[in-house]
Amino acid sequence: MSDVHALSGAYAIDALDELERARFEQHLAECGTCRTEVDSLREAGALLAELEPLTPPAGLRDRVLAEAATVRPLPPVERPADAGMPVGPGSASPVEQDAVLPTPLHGRTARTRSGRRWPTFVAAAAAVAVLGALGGVAVTQPWSQDSTTVTAGESRVAAVLGADDAETYTQQLDGGASVSVVRSVALGEAVVVTQGMPAAPDGSVYELWLNQDSGMVAAGFMPDGSDNEVLLSGDAATASGVGISVEPQGGSPEPTLDGAVVIPFEAA
């Protein structure tokens, strides 16, 4: 705990849990010594893959090549274009107006759903996304501080993750993703940390919400990519939870019921 540098080895070979990982990446952004060390230890770790090579089943090659033929390689940008800060709360095209929610997203239902389970639809949607998009779903960038959003928001993300009063709420998604919300009441801010998040279905985005007394208030979008840290806009201190919903590109004025999930802050 005292020496964050000591985590370099565990980080290099994926032996940190998601929160430690997020925190260490914050550190990496500022510590050239650790970056160099991580690179070299990754190199060493990868040599362990020499130990037990195994010829994959014959059909795999054809499947991989066929699938690649349908996927466009990303361009070489300084920073991954898909890892920017989320834009502001949804403003564009109000859609699905008829999907007025009876409220699984707020109040009672959300509270009673504190049982750590994603509503089935999100799981189903995620599964569809995984099946549909196959390898296209997740971007793991070993050598970029990928998921760490390098913008003005970054130090605020770090501040929340490292806050003395940081509280963490985690939910597992059936498809294997996990979503954590880290909130600092003192700072009035919250960060959503995702790991292994499947891509939102084509043409849609994950929109983030803060559950306030007035209802669900838009708090930003999840960037593309499986692993992200997103600072929510809005006052997290007064919120009773965070919502994540699948919305058409551009977002919606209100969360769409189907596929929504709530991570309540379990205030004592």
Added chain:
Amino acid sequence: MRLVSDTMPGETGAPPGAGDPVGSDAGAVDAGARLAACLRSCARGDSDSFAALYDACSARAYGLAVRVVRDRAQAEEVTQEAFLEVWRTAARFDPERGSALSWVMTIVHRKAVDRVRSAEAASRRDVTYHQRNQQVEHDTTAEAAHASLEAHRVRGALEALTPVQRQAVELAYLGGYTHTEVAGLLDLPLGTAKTRIRDGLIRLRDALGVTR
């Protein structure tokens, strides 16, 4: 004369020179450069280079995936996902920061680890370390027949670690456990496993002459 283990292509048993853009007597360094060139071509959408990359790395990738996730069907999915991501993100490979092979293996490893952690729960975690450890040794023995020279070298370097360092590195990398879980499995005081892992990797790095 080249040693298959010293060059990237050839794992799949392709005849020397087949699809080999550089030449059959290229050494490990050239093989690394060749892989890096493949990645650059992949970024431009060159499917032949991607096929060459697959042929060069797939046995390591699949072997690693099987080692971490155990289930072969899932390992196959992990391998497929990883290669697709390699294809998609090839432009982000930065040769200044490491070799092409380790870049690819890092993606494979991360995918495999994500898979086991998400599926975490019951079955896999219920197995005691003792049982797992026997399993590990059994696997190692079974695969030893295939050991390439490089594997030999790596194994030798592993054996030079202290037993705790070696176990910690193996459980973390090949087992896909977090350092906290490793501490539990090895009865280490909380917080010391990460140090063992780091120390072990540093020793491996130095023993194997990793220059970066």
